[in-house]
Amino acid sequence: MKNQLLAALVLCVGPTLVAAEDVAPGDVAFSDGAVLASLTGAVGDAVAGRAAFINRKQGNCLACHANAEIPEQSFHGEVGPPLDFVAERWTAEELRGIVSNAKMMFPDTIMPAFYNGLEPNRSLKKFAGKTVLSAQQVEDIVAYLQTLSE
Amino acid sequence: MKLQNAIAAAAILSFAGTMSFAQDDNELSVDGQLISTEADAPAHMENVGTVYSGWRFRSEDTQAMQMDDFDNSGFVFVDDGLSLMASVDGSEGKSCASCHENVEDFAGLKAKLPRVNDSGELETMEELVNTCRTERMGAEPWKYSGSQMTAVTAVIGLQSRGMPIDVAIDGPAASFWERGQELYYARVGQLDLSCANCHEDNYGTMIRADHLSQGQINGFPTYRLKNAKLNGVHNRFSGCMKNVRAEPYADGSDEFKALELYLASRGTGLSVETPSVRN
Numbered sequence: 001m002k003n004q005l006l007a008a009l010v011l012c013v014g015p016t017l018v019a020a021e022d023v024a025p026g027d028v029a030f031s032d033g034a035v036l037a038s039l040t041g042a043v044g045d046a047v048a049g050r051a052a053f054i055n056r057k058q059g060n061c062l063a064c065h066a067n068a069e070i071p072e073q074s075f076h077g078e079v080g081p082p083l084d085f086v087a088e089r090w091t092a093e094e095l096r097g098i099v100s101n102a103k104m105m106f107p108d109t110i111m112p113a114f115y116n117g118l119e120p121n122r123s124l125k126k127f128a129g130k131t132v133l134s135a136q137q138v139e140d141i142v143a144y145l146q147t148l149s150e
Numbered sequence: 151m152k153l154q155n156a157i158a159a160a161a162i163l164s165f166a167g168t169m170s171f172a173q174d175d176n177e178l179s180v181d182g183q184l185i186s187t188e189a190d191a192p193a194h195m196e197n198v199g200t201v202y203s204g205w206r207f208r209s210e211d212t213q214a215m216q217m218d219d220f221d222n223s224g225f226v227f228v229d230d231g232l233s234l235m236a237s238v239d240g241s242e243g244k245s246c247a248s249c250h251e252n253v254e255d256f257a258g259l260k261a262k263l264p265r266v267n268d269s270g271e272l273e274t275m276e277e278l279v280n281t282c283r284t285e286r287m288g289a290e291p292w293k294y295s296g297s298q299m300t301a302v303t304a305v306i307g308l309q310s311r312g313m314p315i316d317v318a319i320d321g322p323a324a325s326f327w328e329r330g331q332e333l334y335y336a337r338v339g340q341l342d343l344s345c346a347n348c349h350e351d352n353y354g355t356m357i358r359a360d361h362l363s364q365g366q367i368n369g370f371p372t373y374r375l376k377n378a379k380l381n382g383v384h385n386r387f388s389g390c391m392k393n394v395r396a397e398p399y400a401d402g403s404d405e406f407k408a409l410e411l412y413l414a415s416r417g418t419g420l421s422v423e424t425p426s427v428r429n
């Protein structure tokens with residue numbers, strides 16, 4: 001019984017719920033497009049980040065970015081720049097800013113904001129009030145991007 | 151010759167790095183009739199010089215299906231549409247054919263729609279069909295993007311195949327057109343994207359497995375390999391909105407009608423391709 005309750009609670013923790021220790025989507029502080037502090041207060045998991053990068057329902061970063069480190073996926077998008085060696089171009093703080101809300105780094109960019117508190121126009125009801133990724137997933141992806149160096 | 155082109159293409163490709171071609175140079179002809187898949191963009195399109203049909207962005211296999219009416223599965227539904235048009239329905243004991251003996255009389259209609267009617271309303275082909283059903287046949291209206299509607303609008307649209315899109319956007323149409331333009335550039339949904347982000351700024355690039363076209367509507371209703379049926383144009387708008395996680399407007403809504411007029415005007419000069427084949 002107790003276990004069932006616990007399982008139900010764990011299930012609720014998706015991209016939608018903000019864990020108590022996470023920076024709330026509306027409170028993410030940008031400086032020159034970068035976000036200095038971890039959104040979870042901890043370092044992300046690069047392996048989980050790689051999976052979220054690929055997953056069409058999570059980052060789906062491959063929709064727009066080619067990435068030679070993921071040769072097993074057959075379709076890589078061309079809308080954004082390839083992310084090969086991206087860690088040579090941007091610091092972890094800048095990468096966190098770009099993934100959280102790329103418009104703070106590249107005004108008017110097509111790249112969606114994955115963690116911000118703004119309510120977009122006409123969000124589908126099931127996504128209203130939610131961020132695309134959780135704070136944990138952003139940190140995981142940032143950790144993964146940092147592995148993309150020479 | 152073909153080989154030379156391929157070599158030239160390969161050379162260009164390697165210069166362009168990962169970028170694929172915006173569109174190919176293939177020519178669309180059906181039973182010897184040339185169908186123009188590009189045109190100079192109309193003056194109101196500030197950011198695009200040439201408009202291209204979605205056909206130019208599809209694979210050669212998909213393109214080939216549209217080059218022969220026997221290979222074009224859209225024609226299965228055109229046949230359904232012809233039977234529907236011959237069937238009596240409603241309290242007046244009439245079929246479409248009772249008033250429209252010869253479907254070829256519909257030649258030219260598709261190229262001009264949507265248009266503003268005498269009451270100052272913007273009307274689409276689906277609405278014209280339903281007006282006949284409710285007011286002249288005493289029949290129930292069809293669902294806006296349902297299978298009967300797409301079948302019959304395909305029959306009517308086919309009569310204009312090869313004719314250039316030429317919708318009126320001035321005078322009484324101007325305010326509808328402006329609303330459509332606003333909707334085209336409005337960012338919507340959790341992913342916060344506009345139609346223009348994909349179909350104006352990025353046509354010709356791959357978005358994961360999809361080759362982005364200009365999102366032209368000259369081929370609707372369109373037979374899609376994805377769902378093996380004809381798809382109405384508002385249905386496609388709705389699909390694109392859901393992909394960016396936006397709440398779509400309703401099929402037949404004022405918003406989608408205005409967007410349809412605006413998109414038709416962005417395809418001015420492209421040939422009607424109904425029923426086109428897309429993936």
